[in-house]
Each structure stands twice: as structure tokens, then as C-alpha cells.
Amino acid sequence: MGNMKINITKCLEKKEKPSTEGIAFGRNFTDHMFIADYTEGTGWHDHRIVPYQPITLDPSAVIFHYGQTVFEGLKAYKAEDGSVRLFRPEENFRRMNESCDRLCMPEIDEEEALEALKTLIELERDWVPDAEGTSLYIRPYMIATEPHLGVSPSLEYKFMIVLSPVGLYYKEGIAPVKILVENEYVRAVAGGTGAAKTAGNYAASLKAQRVAEGMGYSQVLWLDGVEKKYIEEVGSMNVFFKIDGEVVTPALNGSILGGITRKSILEMLRSWDIPVAERRISMQELVDAQRDGRLEEAFGTGTAAVISPIGEFNWKGETFSVNGGDAGELSQKLYDELTGIQTGRKEDPFGWVTVIEEKEAIRQ
């Protein structure tokens, strides 16, 4: 650990906490946020927690013009015993630094970032909801702030963390979604930024998502940008298929984001001696498996929904159902195990959970 000192300025008046019943994702924020500034030559400085408030930037800040930014997404959960838990947060800060490398942005100190996050969450402990399936969504991000209309890496940055209480993703158990296989738009290509968690990938995805929603599908299945044959991701999630008893997910090929849920599921399945494969998988292979009755389950994985079963997919105008449109047994089991570990309802044999120490001194 470095010698980071976090200056804390508390808000004068606390906001009213929204009910988590039917709460919209990412629209409510807690009372405080974390900020640190970076200046080329000096490094990171002025680590601080301040009341959640607007930020002020030059209209020519690099972020507005050239999109130099990375972000992360993870969650804090409240267990029955009142403890607040993070799920593999060190993986998020490691991935954030990998994203920074691709975007020519400065690294953060991963241990300091985790320390800052723990301090912020301890201060906001009362904001972590405890109803079934709720959590506090955590958004660490970095933006390029130097005023410069030239295409070159910014010399100034802000690293920030904001927190948002979020509700249950599915009201009654996990609900399968209908997805549209995207044949026109591309999310990412090898040599591009698909393996980094950076804004431009999400901006690029909006149009296809809008078209899919207009056709009654809730997500897009992305194919590779080169041949438009191989499966990459679904929406903002990684994707898994159970075929002939084997669980297959696209290998990390440079255009797919390496999800932490994906990684955890692979580790879990291996520990259960269920055969898994990370490899290329084509739409044709998927369709053949579906037609032969060998496609047993399909599901997306990510921090937001954890497991999102796929009940039906549409490829080139033809629709294919998966497991009769129902959530599969393995999808359900993975969801139960993962959320069980995250919320402390189940044992954590992998050592994935970090319990946040109570520190009266911070909250007083």
C-alpha cells in the first residue's frame, strides 16, 4: 500500500433513500463519491470523498471529444448478519488497469483503489439495501480531463467512484429472454477495443440494441466483426451454451470482454467436474445443436443480472427456442450458487468475498 490519504468531506444533508421495490437501474445515487486527480509528472493526488455533486470540466476536455475513458462495474451486498460484502473487487481494479493500458491512460494503484472503495462503502453502509436480490451497484471510472483538441493522450485525469442502489433484476426467479442475432452492426473486432471496458464500445452498441428492441427482442447476440460467423457476447454480457452436457463459452480472443462472472462460472464448473470449453463457436454450430436437440441451455453472464437465461434466439429471421423457453437447471444452479456466495447465504469455498470492516470512525 502507498501512503494515500483520503480527505473526507461529508454532506450536510442526507438524501432520502429510495425504496428498492421496482427501483430503476442506475438512476439513484448515494450521498458521497470518491475522486482522485492525476497530473502527468505528479501522478495521482488529492484522493477525497466528497458529497455526490456535479463535476466541472473545460468544454475542450479530452473526454468530450476523443472518448478517453474506462470504467468498471461491481456490487456490494448486505448479508443476513448485516455484513457488507464485495465480490472479487480486486479483479475489477486489475481489469480497469488492463483497460487503461489499451486506452493509453495512467494506471491506478489497485490496492489503494480497493482501500478507497472500502472507505466509501463504509461511509455509505446504510445505502446497501438488504432485500432479496438487491445490492449497491459500484461504478469506478476514469476520464481524461485535459483541455486539448488534439488526438493524443490527455495529461490530466480524474478517477472516480459513484454508488447506486439497485433492485432485484427478476421478480420471480430468473426469467429467460429472447435475443436477436445481429448480422449488420458489430460491437468490436480483434485489434480494436472490445476487450477493454471503455465507453466507445457501448456507444457503438446502442443502434443494434434499439433495432432489436423495436423487433421485440431484449438483447443482441454479437458475432465476430471479421466473418460474422462466430459468437462473441450477448448485450453487455458474456455468453454460455450447454451442448451435449458440455458447457461452452467463446474463448477470450481480443474482442470479447473478460467478464468476472464468466471467470467465476468457469472456475465453479471446473470445481464441480462439469466439462467446460473456452473455444470458438459458430452460429451454425449452435443452430445445428438446437436442431438435433443437443442444445440444452444458453445464458448470458454479468454483474448486473448474474445469470440471464436465453429462452429463444432469432438468426436471419428464423427463431429457435432453447429448453422450451424455460430457465435451465444449470442456469438456476449457477445463479443460486453465485448469489448465495455473494450474499453470504452460502459458503465461499473460493475465497471470492471481501467483507467490509465496520469502522465507526468513518461513519461518525
Added chain:
Amino acid sequence: MGNMKINITKCLEKKEKPSTEGIAFGRNFTDHMFIADYTEGTGWHDHRIVPYQPITLDPSAVIFHYGQTVFEGLKAYKAEDGSVRLFRPEENFRRMNESCDRLCMPEIDEEEALEALKTLIELERDWVPDAEGTSLYIRPYMIATEPHLGVSPSLEYKFMIVLSPVGLYYKEGIAPVKILVENEYVRAVAGGTGAAKTAGNYAASLKAQRVAEGMGYSQVLWLDGVEKKYIEEVGSMNVFFKIDGEVVTPALNGSILGGITRKSILEMLRSWDIPVAERRISMQELVDAQRDGRLEEAFGTGTAAVISPIGEFNWKGETFSVNGGDAGELSQKLYDELTGIQTGRKEDPFGWVTVIEEKEAIRQ
């Protein structure tokens, strides 16, 4: 024209104008800027010119997380007679709307945007430099401002215009550059956002540019993202080759930005009865032409440098020189003609120039 009313708030104290001698690109800004706000349901409102000043946004504004933003770049020139001129500004606002469509952003009223730009520039008339090769760089842009951590189009936006005086790109005539053909990183791919002027494309390009500069090259030549065979762009410019007397430029295939300089050059060459072709061109074809002595000239084209001759390129470790490393005759002629029209030194047979009317009422 709609019934836009622009509210003008003038700055109390004017900045000192920097010398344009050796001025860095995009680091100095004028006294005022234009802003309009968009709210879903209401449309564009509160068109205003205010002193150049920081803007204040919610830390969860969509721009910071999902990169929903587009921009444009054009220039105002001061002619010898003191008149201030814009080069095809309507093309920029048309392209901006095309970019907006790709990014699921609201359209601007192109005529109103041009009117706003003219008003802003008239107010800043004294900021348009008049030394040879200098100009006032114009940056219209739109950013997504709604506070929402969900991947869906923002319901609020800001459209802004900022102005920056810029100096001569080349000190003594146009100077050829050395470029590196990029074989690892990809700028854009068909189905992606390459044909739109949006931040993510530029963020994606930083890493390759950094590697190239480290090897002593000033720009990257981008190949297609699918086969890495076909030539797309050079740096943030379109690219042209003169081979066997014919001028060839990559066809607009969906991953290339349709440059306004590119379009103007094609129109100019056609008017001169010089054979031109917009088609696919592979690196192998280029190298074969160079080896056979049929590659006469190569140059990049864009608003910033107008024409940027390529004196040498490196492909897979082998270097190839173009026209003995000197600027070619056609490159020089195109540069002279285009900058001549832009600055009023030459006739404007194409009707490309818009002279900004003097309006004492605005400047008083």
C-alpha cells in the same frame, strides 16, 4: 429556418490573443462559446452564446460512461480583404447528423446550427488570424448529459461550438511525412462506427499512434479490420495515391470517414479531367506499384493539414519511399488550389465558400 433565438451573454474581460507564431493546435480558445440543450419531448432549447467557461455535469452523465458523443471540425479563414470565410460548413452539419443517427442521438437543425456558428464567429471576428496558413479552428460537438448508468440512449444532450485559433501546419510549404502501416491495431470495421465522427474511434487509435511515434513515424496507415489487406485511412485523414497517372482513394465502405476535403479533392480532380477512382486498394497493390515505379504520389487529406504528402511508408518492417521523399506536383497543386479557395486568394468556381456577413450589432 426555425425560430431559434440566440441569447448572447458577453464576457466582461477579453482574453489576450496568443501569437499565431508556433501556436500549438487546439490549446487556445476564444472568449465565447455556443450552447444549446436538448430534452427528450421538448427538443432543442436555450440556444445561447456565453463566455467560454467550464461546464458542469452530473458524474453519472452518459458521456462519461457510454461515450455517446459526436463532433465536427472545420475552419474559418481571413481573406486579404478582411472578410471571414467558411469552407463548406453545411457539409459538416450534414455529416454531424449522419453521425448522430449512428449514435442514436437527436438531429440538429442544420440551418440553425450554421446560423449559430455564423453568429458566434461574427462575435469573435477579431480572433480569426490573418497570417499565411493560420485559421480559426471550429469544433461543433454534442454530448449526452443525462445522469443514467444504463446502456441506453440519453434523454438529454448539449450541442456546443468552441473556437481555437491555429497556426500554420507546415513552416515552409508542405512537408512529407513518414508513416507506419498498422498490422495489429484496428481503427474501425464495417458495421462499427468508423464512418461516424465519434469519440470512441479516436480513443481506439491512441495506442497505435503511440507505438508508431515511438518508432519514429508520424502517422499510422490503417488497414481494414477484416482482412488487414486493404487501405482505409492515414491517421485522422483520408488517403490518396497517384498510380500510373490515375488518382485512387479507398471507396467509402462503411468503416471510413467521408472527409469533406476528400470529397472536394475528388470534385476538383474530376473538374480538371484527371482520372480518379474510388475503389478498394490493397497494400500489396501499393507495394507492387511502388516497386514498378508506378506510384507517383501519396497524400493524406483533412481539414487540419489540408494535404499531407507521404514521403515514406513502412509495411511489415520494409520501408518504401514515395516520389523520392518529396511532395509531389499534384499534392502541391491541390494544396495551393484548396487553400487558395479557402482564403479567397483564388476564384471559387465550385461555390464552396460562405462569407460571414459583418454585423456591427452582434459585436457591439
